Amino acid sequence: QGKEVPYDPEQLRKISEHPCYSDKACHAFGRCHIPVAPKCNIQCNYCIRDFDCVNESRPGVTSKVLSPEESLDLVRRVVKDYPYVKVVGIAGPGEPLANPETFEALRLVHEEFPHLIMCISTNGLVLPESIEELAKYDVGNVTVTLNAIDPAIGEKIYSWVEYNGKKYHGREAAELLLSQQLKGIEMAVAKKMFVKINTVYIPGVNDEHIPEIAKKVGEMGAFTFNVIPLIPQYKFAGITPPTPKEKREMQDRCAPYIKQMRHCARCRADAIGKLGQDVQSCVYREQGK
Template sequence: MAKTYEELEKNHPCFGGCKFNAGRIHLPVSPGCNIACRFCDRTINDVEQRPGVTSKIITPDEANTFIDKALEFVPNIKVAGIAGPGDTLATDYAFETFKKIGESHPELLKCMSTNGLLLYERADELIEIGIDTLTVTVNAVDPAIEAKLNEYVIWHGEKIYGEEGAKILIENQLKGIKKVADAGVTVKINTVLVPGINDEHIATIAKTVRELGAIIYNIIPLIPQHQLKDIPKPTCEQIEKARSDAEQYIKVFRHCAHCRADAVGVPGVSEYSKLVYQSRLNVRNTFSHG
């Protein structure tokens, strides 16, 4: 049964109302990615606090063990999320994990993040597994803009570059958002704000995804790195303008903590990932696409 937005506000730290009292665990079961964002630098390390980073990859069979351990530290964990470090739909591991969680911890909200390339074709599986909330990263709805942010997609084994790949990505994102939203899944949209590329495009994205059924929007400031390392991160004024542009059409979430793919605890209050996953790395290994 689909959760109401009011229920999510009380129990999900990415939906506003429970920011300082509800915890989550991110389960890093998805190793590979099928698109090449120009700002993305996914790594295996204990050093950085940002999306796409984890200290280890775990298996679906290990997930419940780590949830049990996390609940010892944070009894008020309400959400089991899968946010990488790769894309959750690029492999079957996220689906296998949620099946196991549904059997052992049915009380936890099931939350997934995806780039959306495979969202439309895997939507039925996602709906069947009982996902409560889905976050889709939509950085543009214009292929010319998206191509400046994403070098290529890997679409059914073929690497497709530029606007051609961007068009495939956007089409699948938008059709997928509508399909899962129509089925009752709560959809949140993330957009990475990149000055000079998509900062004047935010209102268009927000209007488009709201019309398809998304209900909340999160603007993530660019962390300059990889191919976009020379673009300055957005100023506070640019972020506020983007939020104002989006709020013409959709509710905006303003408390994103840039969580790692192995985050454990209450965002902004506690972090137990090292204790739960028993990681001892200080390296910065490169994550590869494929």
């Protein structure tokens, strides 16, 4: 498999309590997503924006948005009532790094609960400029959705990206996004963050290309790779998604290059609890939200 990153023992101990990074931990430990990030800075051709960011979750639910202070309150209640929750993550409902509230929430939670594992997911567009601040709040786990390492394929997947107040389209948008993603992954690995790559499996668009993505990120030192079957909507509404068998076969093709995550539950941006045993409806009900 790919490049070995010299993690220290404390990091490896922590990761053994992250349900998404360790398939053993997913039965014993849980995560609490705090939905503080509604805006997004790109347009994926499989996303209709009415729901949670589908790079990390499944559509069909819209998570409510909390302020950073409300999120801190939520985390206080969750760690008290559900002590098996060891991870606080931000996965939407939009792009975490495009919302200043993400950083404020990370700061507040990390200050009060320094022992919790801090985790974010991102499309990677502003990852390079965010790395220092993420490191400051001890964010040790970063998921980057990377659907292509060839801009000719990327331009079929993204309609536009908005960077520093300017909107880019077509090949230019795909090139900019890709260069930022690769730079961000490299910087995160250099900081010894655990990097998970999500790749949406889009038949007829990037499917033949996915093992190359796995190879590249394995060589860069990413920790694990998560193949996500397309949910056909928006411009890709007419594409037939891969079957579970095709997904497994794709994971097998990628496995020589990087460890595969095979237990992703496609959680909501406000998920709380163990994977597949969410308790957020109880928590939010008690909180009167």
